[in-house]
Amino acid sequence: MGWLTGQVAFVTGGTGGIGSAIVRRYVQEGAKVGVMARDAGQLEALRAELGQDIVVTSGDVRSYSDTQKAVERTLDAFGKLDTFVANAAIFDYFTRLESIRPDVLETSFQKLFSVNVLGYLIGARTVIEPLRETKGSMIFTLSNSSFYAGGGGILYVTAKHALVGLVRQLAFELAPDIRVNGVAPGATLTGMQSLQSLNDRAKPLAQIDGFADAAAQAVPLRSVARPEDHVGHYVLLASAQNAGQTTAHIIHSDGGWEVRGPNG
Numbered sequence: 001m002g003w004l005t006g007q008v009a010f011v012t013g014g015t016g017g018i019g020s021a022i023v024r025r026y027v028q029e030g031a032k033v034g035v036m037a038r039d040a041g042q043l044e045a046l047r048a049e050l051g052q053d054i055v056v057t058s059g060d061v062r063s064y065s066d067t068q069k070a071v072e073r074t075l076d077a078f079g080k081l082d083t084f085v086a087n088a089a090i091f092d093y094f095t096r097l098e099s100i101r102p103d104v105l106e107t108s109f110q111k112l113f114s115v116n117v118l119g120y121l122i123g124a125r126t127v128i129e130p131l132r133e134t135k136g137s138m139i140f141t142l143s144n145s146s147f148y149a150g151g152g153g154i155l156y157v158t159a160k161h162a163l164v165g166l167v168r169q170l171a172f173e174l175a176p177d178i179r180v181n182g183v184a185p186g187a188t189l190t191g192m193q194s195l196q197s198l199n200d201r202a203k204p205l206a207q208i209d210g211f212a213d214a215a216a217q218a219v220p221l222r223s224v225a226r227p228e229d230h231v232g233h234y235v236l237l238a239s240a241q242n243a244g245q246t247t248a249h250i251i252h253s254d255g256g257w258e259v260r261g262p263n264g
Contacts, residue, residue, distance in 0.1 A: 034074025186254025
């Protein structure tokens with residue numbers, strides 16, 4: 001029996017990188033999963049792979065109606081909801097404030113924060129009622145950039161710091177009915193997209209020359225993460241049996257970034 005047998009989860013940003021790894025692992029652990037993402041082709045490929053254990057919905061996390069539709073489809077297919085995982089995000093390719101042209105600063109801020117922060121709030125708002133019914137949980141993907149400088153540019157790091165407050169405040173507001181936690185991965189080989197307007201060199205982290213070696217050398221464990229390396233934390237936090245007394249907590253999964261030496 002898996003840790004999540006009989007449970008139902010809803011995952012946003014569920015088609016690439018950490019998101020699809022979470023969906024696959026949840027299915028392996030016995031859960032049914034509603035998946036929301038923007039790319040319909042990737043969603044259909046995931047559905048073909050996992051079959052009737054998932055239901056997919058194409059939509060934008062910045063849209064309340066899109067997200068509500070995805071939640072309703074999950075409830076219609078599986079009858080309840082036990083866990084919400086907010087995972088969709090975009091990157092700023094390490095762009096410093098002084099490098100952002102004044103004419104794109106406002107629009108770039110709005111786009112990144114609308115996905116990385118507002119999208120999480122919209123997702124959380126749509127699932128409060130069904131999660132109250134099951135005494136379920138919310139899990140938010142954060143980052144080591146939620147706690148430390150240098151893991152991104154000014155917009156990304158600021159947004160990720162804001163999510164620490166989101167986790168803590170929601171844990172306060174929704175107790176005792178709903179547990180609220182987060183996972184903070186470090187550098188991970190993913191295809192996460194960057195805002196193109198900020199930096200004409202922007203590309204997914206996994207495609208940056210030398211990124212894997214540099215990221216590995218920056219942490220005590222001397223390895224760069226794959227998406228699958230983080231997903232056990234999401235299984236633990238979703239399990240009421242194994243994490244029933246855990247809320248307002250953020251699990252670091254970053255190779256030991258906090259205890260890195262003075263030379264990295």
